[in-house]
Amino acid sequence: MTLFTYQFRFCPDVLLLILPYEPSAQSSFLRQRWCVNIDPGDYTYKVEKVDMVEGIVEALRELKKRGYEFIVITNQGGIAKGLYSYDDVKAVNKAITSFLGDRGIAILDIYYCPHHTDYGKCLCRKPDSLLLEKAAARYGVDKSKSYFVGDKQRDIDAGEKAGIEGVLIGVNEDLGNYLNRFC
Numbered sequence: 650m651t652l653f654t655y656q657f658r659f660c661p662d663v664l665l666l667i668l669p670y671e672p673s674a675q676s677s678f679l680r681q682r683w684c685v686n687i688d689p690g691d692y693t694y695k696v697e698k699v700d701m702v703e704g705i706v707e708a709l710r711e712l713k714k715r716g717y718e719f720i721v722i723t724n725q726g727g728i729a730k731g732l733y734s735y736d737d738v739k740a741v742n743k744a745i746t747s748f749l750g751d752r753g754i755a756i757l758d759i760y761y762c763p764h765h766t767d768y769g770k771c772l773c774r775k776p777d778s779l780l781l782e783k784a785a786a787r788y789g790v791d792k793s794k795s796y797f798v799g800d801k802q803r804d805i806d807a808g809e810k811a812g813i814e815g816v817l818i819g820v821n822e823d824l825g826n827y828l829n830r831f832c
């Protein structure tokens with residue numbers, strides 16, 4: 650992992666920032682307070698209200714100015730568990746995309762793993778990196794100029810496996826506090 654936290658670097662034209670979100674009760678960062686009807690300990694959710702973590706829109710706007718594009722990679726193991734459906738996930742993804750799109754922030758794509766380790770092995774669930782690899786291939790991502798932002802160690806591990814530098818942030822923490830980590 651490169652160390653350049655406080656070091657100035659010229660920014661290339663297009664970079665990619667990959668933002669995970671997770672459906673668990675404690676998480677996260679992108680999804681927190683998105684939906685009501687969250688039962689603690691239960692994955693069930695419906696999109697009724699979109700409300701983002703403090704500072705996320707401003708932080709993404711700033712990163713966009715610096716030339717970043719955004720892709721979301723997310724574990725959605727509740728599908729494998731039968732707790733919610735593909736359609737539920739698509740609805741949440743659409744809400745995320747619309748909410749940010751209305752504020753001038755385009756999400757290029759959202760990749761999700763519908764599997765869970767309790768129900769078999771896959772290669773796409775973080776900390777595995779298949780979805781990152783797919784996204785990188787599909788969008789011609791320069792991994793050396795990209796970051797994988799997450800609030801769990803498995804996000805960082807997935808990034809590392811894919812050769813993308815991780816930025817670990819606190820759960821529900823303002824991404825704006827970490828802007829000096831990005832070129």
Ligand SMILES: [Zn+2]
Pocket residue numbers: 762763764765771772773774
């Ligand atoms: Zn999977």
